[in-house]
Amino acid sequence: MFTIPQNFIKKNILPKINNFEKFTLIICLIISLITITAWIFKLESILNLVPNSSTMKFNTALIFLFAGINLILYKENNKISNIIYILLSIFSILIGVITLLEYFGVDSFQIDNLFVLDSFTKVNPGRMSSATAVCSLITGIGFLGLKSKNDIFSNLSKFTLVLVVISSMIAIICFVLAIPVDEKPLGFGSMAIHTALLFLTLSLILIFKSKNALLNNIKEDGLKGTLVFHKVLPSLIIFPIVLANILMIAISQSWINIEFGIVTYTVVFIPISIMYIAHISLEFNKTDIKRKELEVSLINKNLNLTKFNQALDLIAIVAITDENGIIKYVNDSFCEISKYSREELIGKTHKIIKSDYHDNDFFKSMWTDIKAGKIWVGEVKNKAKDNSHYWVDTTIIPFKNDNSKITGYIAIRQDITKTKKS
16 A cells, blocks of 8 residues: 655744843843942932832842853853853852851851942842842752753753742732732842842743743644644733732722722622633634534545555556655555565665666656656566566556645556467
8 A cells, every 4th residue: 555755844943042031130130230330330310210210129130141141151061161151140049148157147248238338228228139149049959950951950050940930920010010018028028029020030031941841842833732822821810910909099098998899809800700611611622513514525535545555556667766766665566576675675776677778868768757856658578586576567647736846656467478478
């Protein structure tokens, strides 16, 4: 039984750094350099550029500068780049650890104002928030884990990065909901919104780059799981934030009390989510119906093709080659008349059955025709494995792809040996 060869298009996307990383890299470098410059030259107006948000501390900007450089160095494999990459990751870890120790009263290192003096902040001047320190520590570990050959350490760094995502989201939601500083969760009071956004994007990049990361398995375009994830994601992020913000405003203005706000949130969010997911499910149902219709149609076509192939196998000697004449398929009739096994024929050319009866011009003319995309018809004398000769009435048909390029040939033959002898 023969099947017509098919060309499969393989997608090979190996960008050195994707657009999301490029955007994060540029933002990291720009914000960190602007912030560092503002601290050095005491430009308070720039430091307070984001309204209703804390200022990004000098040490925090330094960490984002390190992160931006590490995003550049990640794909480099030379010794100097690797040393710089490791050192910058370790510096981020040390800054985070030393800052956390200061919150516990260990202030021997005086890292808060080591590089520049913070004369603007009244409480803990120059010190990043404890949440920022934790994120700095974990981000440094994340960069080290990304290049680590130790699977245990790599997996540990990957899972701890989830804490950065959660911490960043808490800070972002607190900012969106305009929660006062004294009402924010412990450690998030002085975390700037741009600090949270940068940590969020950095942690997501590191998670996506991690080996065997869960999110890596849903990045493939066109797969149903990926489509579901992309469509459901807005309902999991946008709806709760928007609804919570509306209710917070309503509670702060005393339009409703807290208890009624919680009930309203639940009552409103659940049906909206159900309707949204139902809408997505309906879309996928329609797609599945069309897919099943196409499957039935394809099965019917394949059945017809199978019957055609079986009939052709019974009455013809069939061989399929690539564009260079290398045999890719032969049917049983070909093996029977040539006395060669299928294994002996696959991978060879038709020279294996050449009888030397025809001159070179005969085959040269044949190749000229089929390479030009023409169908060639002729009678050919071949030699079997046992050195017996046989004649075949041969038709060679070129295969072409969508660009009209020849990708192979199918040769259909009829045994006419008896006719020739008579």
